[in-house]
Structures are given as C-alpha cells and as structure tokens.
Amino acid sequence: MASQFGISEAVMNEMSTVLQSHKTMDVLAQVEGMLDQMNSVTLNIAVTGESGSGKSAFINAFRGVDDDDPEAAETGITTTTLGAAAYPHPTAQRVLLWDLPGIGTASFNPETYLEDVGLLKYDFFIIVTADRFQEYHYALAKCIMQAQKKFYFIRNKVDRDLEANARRRSQKGLSDDDVLDQIRANCEKNLRMGQVENARVFLLSCFHPQGYDFPALQMTLLEELEGHKQHTLLLSLPNLSASLILQKKQALAGDVWKRAVAACLSSAVVGGNLCTVASKLMDTLKSYQQAFCVDKESLLRLASITHISFQELQSEVTSTFGKQLPTEEVEGIVSRTDPTYQLLVKKLDMRFPFLATVATGVITFVGSYFLLSSALNSLSEDGERVMKKVLHEAFAKQNIN
Structure with missing residues (x-):
C-alpha cells in the first residue's frame, strides 16, 4: 500500500x-x-416555478431521493407548496433545497414574492418550467439579477416531448437530438425576447436524472460556486459522470x-x-x-x-x-x-x-x-x-x- x-x-x-x-x-x-x-458551511438552494412544473420532483432528483421516499418533497399535479419548505440532503444535512411557493398566478408579484420567501438567504435560484418560459419567469429573473444572485433555468419534462415526437416521427422525421435542439433554441429565444440575456437553459427529466442536462447542470453549479460552498455541494451530488467522481x-x-x-x-x-x-x-x-x-x-x-x-x-x-x-x-x-x-x-x-x-x-x-x-x-x-x-x-x- x-x-x-x-x-x-x-x-x-x-x-x-x-x-x-x-x-x-x-x-x-x-x-x-x-x-x-x-x-459547517450551509448551502441554500431555492427552487421555484409554476404549479405543475415539477419543482418538487426536481428537488427529489437533485437529492437522489425517490418521490415515494419518506424524505421526499411532496409531488403532484396540483399546488402542493403553500410556503417555503426546506429539504436537506440525506447525507449532507447542510445542503438545503427550498421548495418555494408556485409562481404564475394572477396575484404573483416578483418583487414582493422574493421578499416574502427571504431572497437574501439563498445562494442561487433554480427556475423550473415544463413548458415555454412566460412573462412571470422573466420578471422573476430580472429581480434576482438586481439582487446580484445567480439563477438557472430548467426546462423540465423533456422526456414527454420526446415521447410525443416518437409518435409522429414517421411524419416529421425529427430525431431526438433535433427535438432537444428545437426546445433549447425556443427557450433561449423566448428568454431573449423577455430581455433576459445570456441565461443558461438546462433540459431535464426528473424521471431520468442520469440523462439529458443533469450532468451539465452539476458541473455548471460547481464552476460558479467558490470555496467551502463549492466543496459542500460537490460532496452531496449524485454521481452522474466520471469527471464529477x-x-x-x-x-x-x-x-x-x-x-x-x-x-x-x-x-x-x-x-x-x-x-x-x-x-x-x-x-x-x-x-x-x-x-x-x-x-x-x-x-x-x-x-x-x-x-x-x-x-x-x-x-x-x-x-x-x-x-x-x-x-x-x-x-x-x-x-x-x-x-x-x-x-x-x-x-x-x-x-x-x-x-x-x-x-x-x-x-x-x-x-x-x-x-x-x-x-x-x-x-x-x-x-x-x-x-x-x-x-x-x-x-x-x-x-x-
């Protein structure tokens, strides 16, 4: 030895x-x-998005926890998060993912929303959607930028889009890669139209955490954190690539x-x-x-x-x-x-x-x-x-x- x-x-x-x-x-x-x-470093990650976007499923996938696990964030097709709820990583208790109240309702106000959920305590924000990005996503991102916090856009449930494409592939002739490229291009176009420049978009399926952009999201978060917070996040992440290991x-x-x-x-x-x-x-x-x-x-x-x-x-x-x-x-x-x-x-x-x-x-x-x-x-x-x-x-x- x-x-x-x-x-x-x-x-x-x-x-x-x-x-x-x-x-x-x-x-x-x-x-x-x-x-x-x-x-002793604590990392607070805020996850937000409209009801039904898969916020809770994302939190579970990020923590390496099954949706049916007793420690899982509650998932469902209706609104399940009425207040900010913290979910610690099962082996790294100081890594907390916060399931924030849903956005996108008529009463949603990004400025008061961020104040209500405690903007300053979060290290960065994950903004999740299962469809195209809307005006309220842009407004929220701009407020987060003004607070000089980082944020990342997640386009969730891309497996659903690929399944729909497979059913009509004989007519359209699009490959899975073509569909994913289209989704990414549309997301980035919508964000530019909403005046959110240079935003990173990650295409995910929380039912397939080993695939799509999950590994790229991991590496991006690590690159943009520093010091002990980077170290804390690194050791909590599920192994999705040899480079991460x-x-x-x-x-x-x-x-x-x-x-x-x-x-x-x-x-x-x-x-x-x-x-x-x-x-x-x-x-x-x-x-x-x-x-x-x-x-x-x-x-x-x-x-x-x-x-x-x-x-x-x-x-x-x-x-x-x-x-x-x-x-x-x-x-x-x-x-x-x-x-x-x-x-x-x-x-x-x-x-x-x-x-x-x-x-x-x-x-x-x-x-x-x-x-x-x-x-x-x-x-x-x-x-x-x-x-x-x-x-x-x-x-x-x-x-x-």
Whole structure:
C-alpha cells in the first residue's frame, strides 16, 4: 500500500504551517478547526416555478431521493407548496433545497414574492418550467439579477416531448437530438425576447436524472460556486459522470493529512490508544463512502430510483473499504510497520520532530495517511463502477423503448 502513495512537497509545506507548535492540544485544535470550518458551511438552494412544473420532483432528483421516499418533497399535479419548505440532503444535512411557493398566478408579484420567501438567504435560484418560459419567469429573473444572485433555468419534462415526437416521427422525421435542439433554441429565444440575456437553459427529466442536462447542470453549479460552498455541494451530488467522481476524489485528497493528524493527536490526548485512532478513521471512511454514494443507504436510495436491485448495485462495490471494516482491522493497518514506510517515517521525524514526541508517533500518522489515501482510490473506483452500471441499464431501457 505505501509504495502506491507519497506525501508531496506541497502537502509537507502545508503541514509545516500547522505543526509549528509543540503543544498537542494547540495543533489538534487548529487542525480540527480547519476541518470544522469546511464542514459547517450551509448551502441554500431555492427552487421555484409554476404549479405543475415539477419543482418538487426536481428537488427529489437533485437529492437522489425517490418521490415515494419518506424524505421526499411532496409531488403532484396540483399546488402542493403553500410556503417555503426546506429539504436537506440525506447525507449532507447542510445542503438545503427550498421548495418555494408556485409562481404564475394572477396575484404573483416578483418583487414582493422574493421578499416574502427571504431572497437574501439563498445562494442561487433554480427556475423550473415544463413548458415555454412566460412573462412571470422573466420578471422573476430580472429581480434576482438586481439582487446580484445567480439563477438557472430548467426546462423540465423533456422526456414527454420526446415521447410525443416518437409518435409522429414517421411524419416529421425529427430525431431526438433535433427535438432537444428545437426546445433549447425556443427557450433561449423566448428568454431573449423577455430581455433576459445570456441565461443558461438546462433540459431535464426528473424521471431520468442520469440523462439529458443533469450532468451539465452539476458541473455548471460547481464552476460558479467558490470555496467551502463549492466543496459542500460537490460532496452531496449524485454521481452522474466520471469527471464529477474525480473532482470528489481530488477535493477529499487535499484534507487527508489533516484527518490523519487529527486521528493521531486525538489518540495522544487520551493516552495513545489505537482504538481512538481507528474510531476517528472509521468515521472518515464512512463519510468517504457517502461522498462516493456507495454506502448502504445511498445504494438503497439509488435502487429505488433506478429500479436496479440493491444486490446488483452492491455487487459493484468490490473494495475492502466499501464494506464495514472491523475496528481491529483498521488498527492493524494503522500500526503495521511496513518496511516501505521507513524512509518516509525517517523523513517526517526530521521534518516534524513534534510528531515524533506524540505518544502514537509518526508511524501511526503515516499508517493513517496511507489508509485514507488507499480508501479514496478504492471508493472512487467503486463509485464509478456503480455509476456505469446505472448508466448501462438506463441506456439499455432507452433502446428497448
């Protein structure tokens, strides 16, 4: 395991800024503070649109929750949202999607509407329609722009348009791509006519979250968020592309050394008990499983949405880290005196003498670091196998239909 990974000079330099103190409690507080700062960010996403546009279905699809799930936003063809309702992500409780009251009624006033729903608390707005964009969509977008907030237009239920086209294809001769191009062009034309310039339009079907523009929407939102909010959203997103999984892996890799130091020092505080190290690391492994959507709860939700059995999805999770590791096994990995560690251990002893004075020592830090690095590699591969399974099944069903 150790030969597969190294600790780069950039990571060494980052560690140097923290491991200057010789007081265990001070260093531990600083490292845990850095981790807590990232994990304490709240992201508020507002979803609005007229009644029947599929706002609630979009919220469920974005969160990776089936419409029949107890945690789902209520869906229906009539108005189901009378006030702003918050729906937390099932594994990232600080990511909140807000189902806002429907727009498009005779009494709708975009300026008072935004004030009523609490404009300033939202990070960005999703405006959903299942048909062409109307005057009230344009008015709402302009008010959001004046407040210097970002917004994104969603043209929902495009699967319905494709099904209608399929019934008359022999007459029109349009392909699915032609129909989608027409829908996008019409949406963009209507928005320009409504004086909403350079608006991005994403074509979606909440019944097929793996297809259409869902992956493009994910990447756009990530590109336009910054800092910890971007990180928070990234780890909550369902896996719809290999590039998204890679981004998750890279983002988590940047904090491996902090989690290894935190585990090592937490153990030292309570007397150098390896069980404490293992407990901290197992918590981190659980969060990694959730980030790559391969934990049991995520797979059960995915099975409900895709109608692929839980057993089939779970069979794609083949790594040791995709299972529940016993505490004793984690302890054994961390404390193993692998000969390939020795050069790195000596280097760290010289670079960070403080770590050498800690009861659990440099060996425990190195073991923790490589365990977490190995887990990231393995779990990202598990997540990609599960994703490919889902996409393969979706493609096969589409061809049958």
